Amino acid sequence: MSVTELLTQSLEMIAAVAAAPLFLGWINQCRAWLQNRSAPSVLQPYRVIHKLFHKDAVIAANASPLFRGAPYIVFGVMVVAAAIIPSMGTRLPFTVAADAIALVGLLATARVFMALAAMDIGTAFGTLGARREMMVGFLAEPALLMVIFVASLISATTSLPKISEHLTTEAIGLYPSLAFTAVAFTMVLLAENARIPIDNPSTHLELTMIHEAMLLEYSARHLALMEWAAALKLFNYACIGFALFVPWGIAAGAAAPSALLIAIPVLGLKLLLAGGGLALIETLSAKLRVFRAPEFLATAFLFAVLGLLVHLLLGG
Amino acid sequence: MTQLSWDLQLLNVCAALLLLLAFAMLSQRRIVTLVDLLAMQGAVLCIATVLVAWRTGKSHLYVSALLTLGLKVLFLPWLLRRLIRRLEVYWDTEPMDNIGGTMLLGLLIVIFAFGLAQPISALASTSTKSTIGVAVAVTLLAFLTMITRKKAMSQIVGFLSMENGLFFAAMSATYGMPMVVEFGVALDVLVAMLVLGVFFFQIRERFESLDLRHFESLKEDR
Numbered sequence: 143m144s145v146t147e148l149l150t151q152s153l154e155m156i157a158a159v160a161a162a163p164l165f166l167g168w169i170n171q172c173r174a175w176l177q178n179r180s181a182p183s184v185l186q187p188y189r190v191i192h193k194l195f196h197k198d199a200v201i202a203a204n205a206s207p208l209f210r211g212a213p214y215i216v217f218g219v220m221v222v223a224a225a226i227i228p229s230m231g232t233r234l235p236f237t238v239a240a241d242a243i244a245l246v247g248l249l250a251t252a253r254v255f256m257a258l259a260a261m262d263i264g265t266a267f268g269t270l271g272a273r274r275e276m277m278v279g280f281l282a283e284p285a286l287l288m289v290i291f292v293a294s295l296i297s298a299t300t301s302l303p304k305i306s307e308h309l310t311t312e313a314i315g316l317y318p319s320l321a322f323t324a325v326a327f328t329m330v331l332l333a334e335n336a337r338i339p340i341d342n343p344s345t346h347l348e349l350t351m352i353h354e355a356m357l358l359e360y361s362a363r364h365l366a367l368m369e370w371a372a373a374l375k376l377f378n379y380a381c382i383g384f385a386l387f388v389p390w391g392i393a394a395g396a397a398a399p400s401a402l403l404i405a406i407p408v409l410g411l412k413l414l415l416a417g418g419g420l421a422l423i424e425t426l427s428a429k430l431r432v433f434r435a436p437e438f439l440a441t442a443f444l445f446a447v448l449g450l451l452v453h454l455l456l457g458g
Numbered sequence: 459m460t461q462l463s464w465d466l467q468l469l470n471v472c473a474a475l476l477l478l479l480a481f482a483m484l485s486q487r488r489i490v491t492l493v494d495l496l497a498m499q500g501a502v503l504c505i506a507t508v509l510v511a512w513r514t515g516k517s518h519l520y521v522s523a524l525l526t527l528g529l530k531v532l533f534l535p536w537l538l539r540r541l542i543r544r545l546e547v548y549w550d551t552e553p554m555d556n557i558g559g560t561m562l563l564g565l566l567i568v569i570f571a572f573g574l575a576q577p578i579s580a581l582a583s584t585s586t587k588s589t590i591g592v593a594v595a596v597t598l599l600a601f602l603t604m605i606t607r608k609k610a611m612s613q614i615v616g617f618l619s620m621e622n623g624l625f626f627a628a629m630s631a632t633y634g635m636p637m638v639v640e641f642g643v644a645l646d647v648l649v650a651m652l653v654l655g656v657f658f659f660q661i662r663e664r665f666e667s668l669d670l671r672h673f674e675s676l677k678e679d680r
Contacts, residue, residue, distance in 0.1 A: 318473075318474035318475075321474075322478070437557050440558035440561055441485065444562075444564075448474075448478065448481070448568070451565075451572060452473075452474045452592075455572050455591050456470040456588050456589070456592075
């Protein structure tokens with residue numbers, strides 16, 4: 143474990159935690175532009191989090207310790223997830239401990255705690271949101287795993303940094319299988335992060351909401367942590383996407399610290415483009431009925447499996 | 459992994475797109491969009507044919523690519539759209555409730571088709587033999603599309619898509635059929651379309667709908 147590796151690791155974690163609200167702010171700004179609204183500042187999510195941290199928390203009388211603990215657990219899990227996703231360099235000391243499948247498990251842990259906390263108070267909305275979240279989750283997870291399996295088959299490893307390294311060093315070719323899985327991954331990303339075809343992130347009181355329904359009982363610092371964790375989750379998903387499909391520009395292998403200097407602006411550029419793309423998708427599509435969500439995610443699963451089959455048959 | 463030459467890679471992309479379009483047709487509810495998808499499938503098929511023709515230097519494949527372009531991309535979709543307009547079924551949708559299940563069934567069919575095509579691919583001597591499985595899968599998926607539909611128009615689209623799959627299979631297994639056969643098939647499809655066009659009007663006059671479920675009951679039961 144060299145100094146450079148430790149430096150890369152800590153830099154990645156700090157950057158993820160610090161830049162996640164900025165990424166969310168950027169997406170919101172793009173959405174506002176595309177929808178002809180005057181855009182909020184890119185820094186708006188920071189202001190919201192800052193404001194919430196300075197408020198006094200109101201907690202229901204019958205809340206159990208689980209309810210108080212869940213925000214810290216969820217936030218912690220997301221930080222750990224950020225640590226094992228290669229966003230800038232591929233030589234990360236933490237990634238030896240956990241591969242891509244463990245990462246999916248980590249994200250599932252966060253989801254379970256969130257759903258449990260939402261049901262803890264016993265309000266109708268919380269339970270409703272938790273149930274819907276679990277439905278979306280159990281449909282999205284196989285699709286996400288299938289996406290990871292395709293990338294793993296191509297690179298013959300389940301470790302995310304090794305997949306990125308393999309793809310950056312491989313001669314550039316056309317991979318129809320990767321194109322299919324990229325579409326599947328985008329759909330999973332939208333569903334898992336409560337984006338538009340499945341859930342509307344900008345609504346707060348609506349019968350069809352999923353993610354917001356689970357947070358209704360939270361206030362002040364707990365809500366701030368939950369919102370921050372949600373932003374971090376989106377950031378993490380974007381970085382998983384980059385690692386699997388567009389790893390170019392990452393500091394691959396035992397690179398010199400100077401490679402990191404290139405990797406940082408490249409990551410910023412990718413995030414800028416990804417944010418714009420996400421905003422475009424969300425503007426162009428309408429929210430689906432909750433009962434159509436299984437169809438949406440079945441399509442994502444189908445794309446991922448098609449990618450797998452195409453890879454096995456055509457070898458590309 | 460050994461790197462394929464760029465034209466084979468492009469052909470693989472075409473094959474993957476054909477498979478994708480077959481699934482898109484399987485899950486599409488709106489009949490007009492089905493016709494658009496059919497036209498797209500024809501266009502991809504045309505590109506694939508040109509690629510194979512360029513790779514093998516067989517000039518008769520250029521002719522069949524032109525035939526595909528003229529018939530399957532331009533003429534038949536135009537004819538179908540015109541029919542849809544005149545039958546006033548523009549806003550018709552299929553009453554399908556279990557699309558997710560149908561698509562999972564489609565996945566099983568693809569696996570079955572890939573297994574089925576493996577011995578054929580092993581025997582074929584063409585450089586495009588890896589796409590035979592995709593062609594068989596497209597054919598079977600089109601068949602499934604026909605089975606799951608109730609409206610006459612979408613069954614026709616499924617039928618034409620099946621023909622696309624067979625054409626692609628012939629191309630990947632033996633670099634296309636003899637010219638005479640190809641012209642014969644094209645003519646058959648064309649005539650079938652024209653006859654069915656007339657037939658649709660008759661069906662609608664008789665049953666006041668293009669829903670083929672009406673065919674399932676005998677006259678006395680109605």
